[in-house]
Amino acid sequence: MAAGIAFADVEVGTELPPASFPVTRATLVRYAGASGDFNPIHWNERFAVEVGLPDVIAHGMFTMAEAARVVTDWLGDPGAVVEYGVRFTRPVVVPNDDEGAVIEVSGKVAALLDDKRVRVDLTATSAGQKVLGMARAVVQLA
Numbered sequence: 001m002a003a004g005i006a007f008a009d010v011e012v013g014t015e016l017p018p019a020s021f022p023v024t025r026a027t028l029v030r031y032a033g034a035s036g037d038f039n040p041i042h043w044n045e046r047f048a049v050e051v052g053l054p055d056v057i058a059h060g061m062f063t064m065a066e067a068a069r070v071v072t073d074w075l076g077d078p079g080a081v082v083e084y085g086v087r088f089t090r091p092v093v094v095p096n097d098d099e100g101a102v103i104e105v106s107g108k109v110a111a112l113l114d115d116k117r118v119r120v121d122l123t124a125t126s127a128g129q130k131v132l133g134m135a136r137a138v139v140q141l142a
Contacts, residue, residue, distance in 0.1 A: 003075035007116040007141040016074040016107040016120065021066040023058050023092060023126075024100035031062045045096060057091035063103060063131055064088075067124045070105045071137045074120075082117060083138040092126045101126050107137075116141045 025043065032038050037059055040047040048056050064086050072078040094101045103126050110121040122135035 003077045003080035003139060003141050005075060005141050007112075007118070010109050010112075010118060010141065012109055012112060014109040016070050016109075018104070018106040019070050019073065021069070021103040021105065022100060023062075023066075023094050023103060024098075025056065025094060025096055027100065028056065028058060028062070028094060031059055035059065035061065037061070053091065053093075055093045055095055058094055058101070058103075060088045060091075063092050063124065064135075066103050067105045067122050067132055067135055068137065070107050070122060071120055071139060074107070075139055080140045081137055082140050084136070086122075086124075086135040087133040088131070089133040090126075090129050090131045092131050103131065110136070113138065 028042050032042055041053060041057055042059055045056050068084055092101050092103055103124055105122060105124045107120050107122040109118050111119040117138055117140050120137045124132040124135060
């Protein structure tokens with residue numbers, strides 16, 4: 001599949017529209033149900049603190065998926081993502097309040113590749129700290 005964005009219309013440095021993704025404890029419970037990942041570090045504050053975490057943390061795969069949304073929203077076609085990978089650098093801490101946490105994601109085209117593909121580098125932060133490193137997607141453009 002190929003995205004609706006033409007390869008000829010992008011260049012190194014093209015910025016993707018940034019996005020903010022709120023995360024509450026309720027979000028984590030819903031994600032746990034959908035993913036089957038009921039690890040108590042994602043919902044039980046007492047357990048999370050006992051194992052050395054500052055509080056309940058978001059699932060790493062949830063954080064990774066939210067960051068990918070910046071790419072798929074830009075493409076208009078999730079099937080145009082050819083490769084995607086990240087390194088988890090810090091957890092997204094989700095306090096037990098009405099606000100929770102926010103994951104801020106931005107991206108830009110970092111390289112033009114063969115066969116009308118581009119590499120998009122992403123930056124994901126929460127509470128002013130980088131939560132994903134080496135976040136990169138290779139996408140197929142039209």
